[in-house]
Amino acid sequence: MDGPVSIKGWVRTVRKQKTLAFVEVNDGSNLSGIQCVIVFDKVDEATKAELDKVTTGCAVELTGPLVASQGGKQAVELAATVLRVVGACPAETYPLAKKRHTLEYLRSIAHLRPRTNTIAAVARVRSHLAGAIHAFFQTQGFVYVQTPLVTASDCEGAGELFRVTTLNLDSVSTLPKAKNENGKEQDRVDYSEDFFGKPAYLTVSGQLGGETHACALGDIYTFGPTFRAENSQTSRHLAEFHMVEPEMAFADLTSAMNNAENMLKYVVQHVLDSCGEDLEFFQKFYDKALMTRLEKLVQKPFVRVSYREAIEFLQEEINKDPSKWQFPDVSFGTDLATEHERWLAETKFESAVFVYNYPKAIKAFYMRDNEEDGGETVNAMDLLVPGVGELIGGSQREERLDVLEQKIADVGLDKEDYWWYLDLRRFGSVPHAGYGLGFERLVTYVCGIENIREAIAFPRYPGNAEF
Numbered sequence: 132m133d134g135p136v137s138i139k140g141w142v143r144t145v146r147k148q149k150t151l152a153f154v155e156v157n158d159g160s161n162l163s164g165i166q167c168v169i170v171f172d173k174v175d176e177a178t179k180a181e182l183d184k185v186t187t188g189c190a191v192e193l194t195g196p197l198v199a200s201q202g203g204k205q206a207v208e209l210a211a212t213v214l215r216v217v218g219a220c221p222a223e224t225y226p227l228a229k230k231r232h233t234l235e236y237l238r239s240i241a242h243l244r245p246r247t248n249t250i251a252a253v254a255r256v257r258s259h260l261a262g263a264i265h266a267f268f269q270t271q272g273f274v275y276v277q278t279p280l281v282t283a284s285d286c287e288g289a290g291e292l293f294r295v296t297t298l299n300l301d302s303v304s305t306l307p308k309a310k311n312e313n314g315k316e317q318d319r320v321d322y323s324e325d326f327f328g329k330p331a332y333l334t335v336s337g338q339l340g341g342e343t344h345a346c347a348l349g350d351i352y353t354f355g356p357t358f359r360a361e362n363s364q365t366s367r368h369l370a371e372f373h374m375v376e377p378e379m380a381f382a383d384l385t386s387a388m389n390n391a392e393n394m395l396k397y398v399v400q401h402v403l404d405s406c407g408e409d410l411e412f413f414q415k416f417y418d419k420a421l422m423t424r425l426e427k428l429v430q431k432p433f434v435r436v437s438y439r440e441a442i443e444f445l446q447e448e449i450n451k452d453p454s455k456w457q458f459p460d461v462s463f464g465t466d467l468a469t470e471h472e473r474w475l476a477e478t479k480f481e482s483a484v485f486v487y488n489y490p491k492a493i494k495a496f497y498m499r500d501n502e503e504d505g506g507e508t509v510n511a512m513d514l515l516v517p518g519v520g521e522l523i524g525g526s527q528r529e530e531r532l533d534v535l536e537q538k539i540a541d542v543g544l545d546k547e548d549y550w551w552y553l554d555l556r557r558f559g560s561v562p563h564a565g566y567g568l569g570f571e572r573l574v575t576y577v578c579g580i581e582n583i584r585e586a587i588a589f590p591r592y593p594g595n596a597e598f
């Protein structure tokens with residue numbers, strides 16, 4: 132093969148033999164990295180001295196020609212003629228020894244865990260998914276909008292908000308000093324309660340802001356961080372996660388479902404085309420059925436059932452043996468639990484399933500009343516997928532001013548707080564619809580991993596805001 136190349140990366144393993152040494156280096160661009168072979172006869176003293184410093188985890192640069200591999204796992208290897216240790220890594224204190232660590236342990240060293248195969252593969256797949264989401268919407272002519280993270284409104288009306296407080300620097304500097312635990316004087320911190328005198332929160336969803344732009348630009352999407360102060364320690368919830376929220380004007384619930392189905396198929400196909408090595412790794416170590424499941428998602432039309440039908444299917448199944456269920460009481464008005472959602476997707480339909488027309492009482496105030504369905508339901512949909520449960524939640528929005536005002540009053544919100552949202556219904560109102568895709572749930576689903584805490588670089592959950 133042609134002239135020399137340079138590899139810069141981190142050492143996974145080093146094996147020294149009598150006449151030669153093997154150094155496995157990974158630069159993060161793929162799973163397997165590259166094997167570098169150093170033949171002692173063919174390198175100078177400086178490189179031999181550097182080789183003595185090489186340990187797992189150190190940063191190195193190796194130069195030499197790529198040659199056909201001598202029976203290794205890969206087709207080529209680097210016949211290194213020059214080796215330089217860029218950053219040493221003391222073996223005694225390096226927390227990532229060669230053996231496999233539990234995912235729980237790796238969370239406690241979140242700053243180093245991207246150097247492991249699992250977390251690096253998740254990061255690469257996640258990046259591809261994000262790119263494909265933008266590509267899908269951009270090629271469909273959707274405008275990318277950034278909505279604020281600090282807001283006064285509770286979009287979902289669920290009260291799961293983190294409050295924003297202002298650190299008042301003036302009052303801090305004038306307060307008498309406090310003593311810290313070592314007896315040293317330090318500033319007393321004074322948090323005034325509000326955002327410059329007004330209550331404000333971290334956003335739970337970009338939807339309401341997104342609607343303002345859909346009602347001006349047609350089709351838009353947001354893709355940004357969202358926050359929920361729900362005190363849940365599940366493998367599906369984070370306190371900080373990312374949501375993709377398209378919003379379409381002149382659109383109904385069916386258009387939202389169609390768009391969600393096309394979008395998911397597009398992004399999963401992209402990952403199948405681009406991340407083969409990483410997906411095979413996940414299939415081998417995490418989910419034996421991964422490829423079949425992803426291929427099926429792309430090929431098969433998603434199932435669509437009404438909430439009423441879903442309840443009937445569940446009741447029929449639960450009646451066979453209620454003792455098998457953690458939540459056996461299911462009737463019209465039940466907020467489906469993850470076990471119900473997963474049974475529908477995994478067992479009943481073995482497919483991604485849209486459940487639509489949910490009872491009004493368990494859904495948010497902004498969803499459009501469904502008179503055609505007897506007035507008890509709203510035009511809402513959730514997409515349930517095997518392994519995860521709810522991946523997407525969406526709806527057609529209530530565009531009628533009088534109906535929306537009544538709905539706001541019915542749930543005990545103050546319509547004055549939503550004056551600008553109501554303006555959209557006063558001035559050129561239009562049927563519109565959209566949905567929110569939980570991005571980390573998508574990453575969890577596509578990688579076939581168990582816990583959403585591996586799907587994001589620095590997971591935030593109750594009791595964890597380190598790093």
Ligand code: 4AD
Nearest residue numbers: 336338368369372376522523524525565566567569
């Ligand atoms: O169903 P949700 O609450 O819907 C909304 O927020 C709407 N405003 C979206 C819209 O119509 N524009 O959340 C949407 C999705 C869920 O289906 C789920 O995938 C994800 O966001 N999600 C979470 N993901 C991780 N951790 C949490 N705590 C989540 N809460 C919701």
Ligand code: MG
Nearest residue numbers: 513521523524
């Ligand atoms: Mg939801």
